[in-house]
Amino acid sequence: MKKDVTTEEKIKEAARHVFMAKGFAGCSSREISKAAGMNVALVNYYFRSKSQLFKIIFETAMEDFVTSMMTVFSSDQSIENKMRIFIDREFEFLSKHPELPVFIITEMNREEGCSIDHACFFEKIAASGIFNECAQAQLEGKMRKINILSLTLLIMSNCQYPIMAKNLMQGIHGISHEDYTSNLLLHKQNVTEMLVNYLFPINSKTTNKLK
Amino acid sequence: MKKDVTTEEKIKEAARHVFMAKGFAGCSSREISKAAGMNVALVNYYFRSKSQLFKIIFETAMEDFVTSMMTVFSSDQSIENKMRIFIDREFEFLSKHPELPVFIITEMNREEGCSIDHACFFEKIAASGIFNECAQAQLEGKMRKINILSLTLLIMSNCQYPIMAKNLMQGIHGISHEDYTSNLLLHKQNVTEMLVNYLFPINSKTTNKLK
DNA sequence: AACTATTTTAAACACTTGTTTAAAACACAT
DNA sequence: ATGTGTTTTAAACAAGTGTTTAAAATAGTT
Numbered sequence: 001m002k003k004d005v006t007t008e009e010k011i012k013e014a015a016r017h018v019f020m021a022k023g024f025a026g027c028s029s030r031e032i033s034k035a036a037g038m039n040v041a042l043v044n045y046y047f048r049s050k051s052q053l054f055k056i057i058f059e060t061a062m063e064d065f066v067t068s069m070m071t072v073f074s075s076d077q078s079i080e081n082k083m084r085i086f087i088d089r090e091f092e093f094l095s096k097h098p099e100l101p102v103f104i105i106t107e108m109n110r111e112e113g114c115s116i117d118h119a120c121f122f123e124k125i126a127a128s129g130i131f132n133e134c135a136q137a138q139l140e141g142k143m144r145k146i147n148i149l150s151l152t153l154l155i156m157s158n159c160q161y162p163i164m165a166k167n168l169m170q171g172i173h174g175i176s177h178e179d180y181t182s183n184l185l186l187h188k189q190n191v192t193e194m195l196v197n198y199l200f201p202i203n204s205k206t207t208n209k210l211k
Numbered sequence: 212m213k214k215d216v217t218t219e220e221k222i223k224e225a226a227r228h229v230f231m232a233k234g235f236a237g238c239s240s241r242e243i244s245k246a247a248g249m250n251v252a253l254v255n256y257y258f259r260s261k262s263q264l265f266k267i268i269f270e271t272a273m274e275d276f277v278t279s280m281m282t283v284f285s286s287d288q289s290i291e292n293k294m295r296i297f298i299d300r301e302f303e304f305l306s307k308h309p310e311l312p313v314f315i316i317t318e319m320n321r322e323e324g325c326s327i328d329h330a331c332f333f334e335k336i337a338a339s340g341i342f343n344e345c346a347q348a349q350l351e352g353k354m355r356k357i358n359i360l361s362l363t364l365l366i367m368s369n370c371q372y373p374i375m376a377k378n379l380m381q382g383i384h385g386i387s388h389e390d391y392t393s394n395l396l397l398h399k400q401n402v403t404e405m406l407v408n409y410l411f412p413i414n415s416k417t418t419n420k421l422k
Numbered sequence: 423a424a425c426t427a428t429t430t431t432a433a434a435c436a437c438t439t440g441t442t443t444a445a446a447a448c449a450c451a452t
Numbered sequence: 453a454t455g456t457g458t459t460t461t462a463a464a465c466a467a468g469t470g471t472t473t474a475a476a477a478t479a480g481t482t
Contacts, residue, residue, distance in 0.1 A: 007429080007430090021320075022236070022321075023234070023236065023237070023317075025233070025234065025236045025237035026234070026236035026237075026321075028468075028469065028470080029469080029470060029471085030468085030469085030470090038430075038431090039430065039431050039432080040431095040470085040471090041430080041431070041432085041433095041471085041472080041473090042429080042430060042431080044470080044471060044472080045429080045430080048471095049470075049471075050469095050470065050471090051470095102313070102316060102317060102320070104379065105313060105375055105376055105378070105379055106234075106313060106317060108378045108379055108382070109232075109313070109378055110233075110237075118382050119382070121382075122382045122383045122385070125383055126383075146397075146401050147394065147397065148384065149380065149384050149386070149391075149394050149398070150394065150397060150398045150401050152380065152383065152384070153372070153373050153376075153380065153398055154369070154401070154402070154405070156372060156376060156380075157368045157369050157372035157373060157376075158365070158368050158369065160368075160372060160376075161364070161367065161368035161371060161372045162364050162368060164316055164375075165316055165364075165367060165368075165371075167316070167319045167320055168315065168316055168319055169360065169363065169364065169367075171319070171329050171330070171332075171333045172333045172336055172337075172363065173359065173360050173363070174333070175360070180360075183358065183360050183361065186357075186358065186361060187360070187361045187364055190357050190361050190365070191365070193409075194365070194405065194406075194409040195405075197408070197409065198404075198405040198408065198409070218459080218460090239438075239439065239440080240439080240440060240441085241438085241439085241440090249460075249461090250460060250461050250462075251440085251441090251461095252441085252442080252443090252460075252461070252462085252463095253459080253460060253461080255440080255441060255442080256459080256460080259441095260440075260441075261439095261440065261441090262440095423482100424481100424482085425480105425481085425482080426479100426480085426481080426482100427478105427479085427480085427481100428477105428478080428479075428480095429476105429477080429478065429479085430475105430476080430477065430478085431474105431475085431476070431477080432473105432474095432475085432476090433472105433473085433474090433475095434471105434472085434473075434474100435470100435471080435472070435473085436469100436470095436471090436472105437468100437469075437470085437471105438467105438468080438469060438470095439466100439467080439468065439469075440465100440466100440467090440468100441464105441465080441466095441467105442463105442464080442465070442466105443462105443463085443464075443465090444461105444462095444463090444464100445460105445461085445462085445463095446459105446460080446461070446462090447458105447459080447460070447461080448457100448458080448459070448460085449456100449457090449458075449459090450455100450456085450457090450458100451454105451455090451456085451457105452453100452454085452455080452456100
């Protein structure tokens with residue numbers, strides 16, 4: 001009999017939640033199995049080991065992370081508008097998956113990385129032609145000439161950090177979850193304005209804003 | 212007989228390294244004691260438990276983190292120059308303590324936070340008068356009027372993220388440790404220029420640059 | 423209904439965990 | 453040298469870890 005939600009996916013869903021919230025070292029196989037509502041042995045029946053299960057979860061997380069960043073760049077907008085849309089999408093995506101950036105950064109730093117090859121994901125980014133497109137725009141004088149690493153950092157920093165540091169910021173400014181979330185929308189606008197002004201200094205005032 | 216380095220401090224030093232690199236859940240008491248070159252029981256002889264030891268390490272880390280941010284603001288520079296100096300110091304400090312931001316953000320998210328009260332550290336920041344000084348500068352038209360949370364986020368994002376995401380960025384752009392480190396200096400200049408241009412739009416071109 | 427293959431479980435495995443205990447090593451005053 | 457208080461160790465504790473085993477429950481076929 002086919003079930004509406006297969007056991008295998010119940011495990012993956014539970015593992016995703018637990019791993020994201022506590023990291024690989026911060027949780028046990030039993031905790032995951034309990035979250036999925038079943039026996040421990042079943043987890044190892046479907047996935048050989050905790051490491052193997054983690055590997056799958058991490059790789060799909062990476063996939064989501066990278067994919068969300070690249071969808072914008074296939075459109076035929078101007079580079080400046082692509083940037084605006086990108087920031088908008090990134091804030092939206094990360095608001096739905098707030099643990100993702102810390103999870104990826106933390107687990108990339110782990111020595112025993114469950115033998116995960118990160119390179120393949122990064123190759124996808126390079127293969128998408130994003131970097132070439134930016135370099136081209138720089139050559140044509142449409143974009144400020146800073147190196148691509150710095151460009152990546154500017155965007156990633158201002159999109160990801162506000163999500164990552166939520167608890168820290170709430171502590172510093174003594175504000176509630178709701179207040180922080182609404183302030184994040186204002187901040188997104190500030191970030192967009194700052195980045196566009198900096199990266200497109202000439203035509204930033206005349207270009208049409210995002211709807 | 213007094214020793215040059217007391218056992219207690221040997222433990223703290225080892226614990227600092229191991230906790231920072233692997234987090235609370237990612238390491239064992241025995242790993243710490245081994246890194247300090249001694250028996251496990253000694254760790255619990257000086258510090259009652261793993262949690263207690265962690266609490267001390269975390270609190271001093273927080274102390275460092277907060278202190279490094281506040282030293283600039285006691286000087287009598289202009290607000291714009293303070294900002295430039297702040298960014299400079301923050302990059303320098305974080306380059307020496309690269310694991311600090313991820314460590315703090317991660318451990319602040321932990322449910323079992325070893326019963327650490329974070330509030331006292333944040334109170335120090337507010338008590339320093341930084342926020343008031345910025346609000347004043349905004350009233351006097353010396354600084355762009357954005358809310359203080361957004362201001363904090365802009366600065367923290369652009370200073371901390373480039374350090375936190377080192378491995379991720381190296382992967383994406385396929386560059387070595389050395390290349391990343393040197394690129395970080397260029398990036399610091401870009402960040403400074405972008406932030407100053409955005410926060411001090413009127414007088415940013417005429418004000419004297421940092422030596 | 424009886425057989426087969428798949429899915430799920432309880433129980434056990436060897437090992438690591440944080441913590442404690444009791445004895446040993448040490449420093450130092452008398 | 454003896455006694456005293458401190459520092460360090462080896463060994464043990466119960467509880468929790470990842471993983472495996474063998475039996476039970478279930479589904480599907482004849």
